Amino acid sequence: MSTTITAGDVTDFSGGGEDRRKVAILLAFCGVGYLGMQRNPGAKTIEGELEEALFRAGAVTETDRGKPKQYEFTRCARTDKGVSAVGQVVSGRFHVDPPGFVDRLNANLPDQIRVFGYKRVPEKFSSKKFCDRRRYVYLLPVFALDPLTHRDREAVMASLGSGEEYVKCFECSERGRKNKITGVVGKLKGDHFESKSLDVRSDITSNNSCALSKFCYGEEEKERFNRILSYYVGSYNFHNFTTRIKADDPAANRSIISFTANTVISLDGIDFIKCEVLGQSFMLHQIRKMMGLAVAIMRNCAPESLINTAFSEDVNITVPMAPEVGLYLDECFFTAYNNTQFEDSHEEVSMEAYKEEAEAFKLKYIYSHIGSAERRYGSVALWLHSLNYRNYPDLNYGRNGHNTEPVLVYKTVGETQETTEPEQNDENSQVKTSKDIMTVVA
Numbered sequence: 055m056s057t058t059i060t061a062g063d064v065t066d067f068s069g070g071g072e073d074r075r076k077v078a079i080l081l082a083f084c085g086v087g088y089l090g091m092q093r094n095p096g097a098k099t100i101e102g103e104l105e106e107a108l109f110r111a112g113a114v115t116e117t118d119r120g121k122p123k124q125y126e127f128t129r130c131a132r133t134d135k136g137v138s139a140v141g142q143v144v145s146g147r148f149h150v151d152p153p154g155f156v157d158r159l160n161a162n163l164p165d166q167i168r169v170f171g172y173k174r175v176p177e178k179f180s181s182k183k184f185c186d187r188r189r190y191v192y193l194l195p196v197f198a199l200d201p202l203t204h205r206d207r208e209a210v211m212a213s214l215g216s217g218e219e220y221v222k223c224f225e226c227s228e229r230g231r232k233n234k235i236t237g238v239v240g241k242l243k244g245d246h247f248e249s250k251s252l253d254v255r256s257d258i259t260s261n262n263s264c265a266l267s268k269f270c271y272g273e274e275e276k277e278r279f280n281r282i283l284s285y286y287v288g289s290y291n292f293h294n295f296t297t298r299i300k301a302d303d304p305a306a307n308r309s310i311i312s313f314t315a316n317t318v319i320s321l322d323g324i325d326f327i328k329c330e331v332l333g334q335s336f337m338l339h340q341i342r343k344m345m346g347l348a349v350a351i352m353r354n355c356a357p358e359s360l361i362n363t364a365f366s367e368d369v370n371i372t373v374p375m376a377p378e379v380g381l382y383l384d385e386c387f388f389t390a391y392n393n394t395q396f397e398d399s400h401e402e403v404s405m406e407a408y409k410e411e412a413e414a415f416k417l418k419y420i421y422s423h424i425g426s427a428e429r430r431y432g433s434v435a436l437w438l439h440s441l442n443y444r445n446y447p448d449l450n451y452g453r454n455g456h457n458t459e460p461v462l463v464y465k466t467v468g469e470t471q472e473t474t475e476p477e478q479n480d481e482n483s484q485v486k487t488s489k490d491i492m493t494v495v496a
Contacts, residue, residue, distance in 0.1 A: 076145065079171075093122065129144045141412065175403065186334065189386075195324055199271065282361070295364065295373065346373055379424055
């Protein structure tokens with residue numbers, strides 16, 4: 055029978071160090087409101103919450119409280135600020151008796167952190183060292199790949215000059231919050247903006263990628279995006295995809311096993327592409343920067359060749375970093391360890407036994423947060439406005455004489471018939487014209 059305690063109580067089941075067992079703990083968490091996984095004195099972190107829960111559950115003694123090295127604590131992955139996890143694994147030597155260890159832990163954890171179970175492991179086990187693969191998922195709104203949506207407002211205005219007509223971004227308000235708007239068009243006259251209303255009325259937010267554009271993640275778009283992501287697969291020097299690590303540091307060399315984007319899911323009425331990346335290990339911000347550059351390429355802000363250029367040790371460039379909200383650690387794998395026979399001294403470390411619980415937690419806490427964050431705050435939508443050559447001049451690196459000015463996209467509100475014509479010196483751009491009022495999607 056399970057033993058539970060009231061949150062806040064401290065339970066002492068320890069009888070000294072001799073009854074501690076080396077175990078691997080499998081857990082999930084929603085990272086919103088936390089400054090990452092790793093313990094950081096003075097900061098609110100997932101490990102900080104977990105360590106306190108371990109103490110209150112009687113798994114860690116008063117003597118070892120706040121001293122994770124004393125009980126050999128390790129984690130599979132250090133997630134960034136705001137990043138979530140479905141299959142995180144930590145290990146250490148804890149007092150797990152009597153029965154009810156998992157219940158005691160969860161009674162002392164907030165709802166957005168959940169322990170699924172634990173596995174007995176050998177004394178030399180380390181969740182960090184024995185984990186040979188890690189899979190992350192980035193949920194990217196479909197509209198993020200549409201070059202016509204959430205374009206850089208200032209660059210378009212600057213290129214147009216005074217007297218030209220333009221509109222604000224229809225899909226998000228100034229601060230990315232949900233906002234009922236009427237389409238506004240006007241002219242710049244000196245410092246004064248004269249506006250007039252267009253007959254465009256809709257509750258348009260950052261999720262409505264088809265409000266002014268017919269972009270969909272079809273087979274052609276899927277093939278191109280997967281091709282771009284495949285450039286990351288292999289062993290390369292990722293020094294341009296992290297911070298504080300130079301090209302000559304061996305730590306910059308990482309191996310990506312697969313990177314795909316084949317599934318579309320709907321959250322809170324918004325379509326998201328499920329981008330799955332499997333690798334041995336990842337550096338700080340690496341996945342978010344890989345996603346950032348891939349999105350910039352899909353939006354025709356950079357050439358595909360820039361990814362291979364960024365792997366060069368003699369090239370130092372700054373690439374965009376996608377927002378943290380859509381990223382989560384999906385699972386940690388212990389393939390080599392699980393294939394080793396330790397007789398009765400250990401159990402297989404995997405999420406197999408907790409799949410249903412993990413899926414329920416993911417839907418309730420992680421997916422709901424990602425969907426609502428985009429709908430309410432437009433996290434990705436606002437970030438897309440920053441993808442310009444002013445903020446990231448290196449996106450033009452190696453274009454060899456191609457036009458580096460921002461590409462203007464003209465559209466007619468409410469009209470479906472458009473003609474396209476390639477702009478000189480830029481094979482990736484299109485200029486759309488119309489007989490009626492010309493508006494520019496910023």
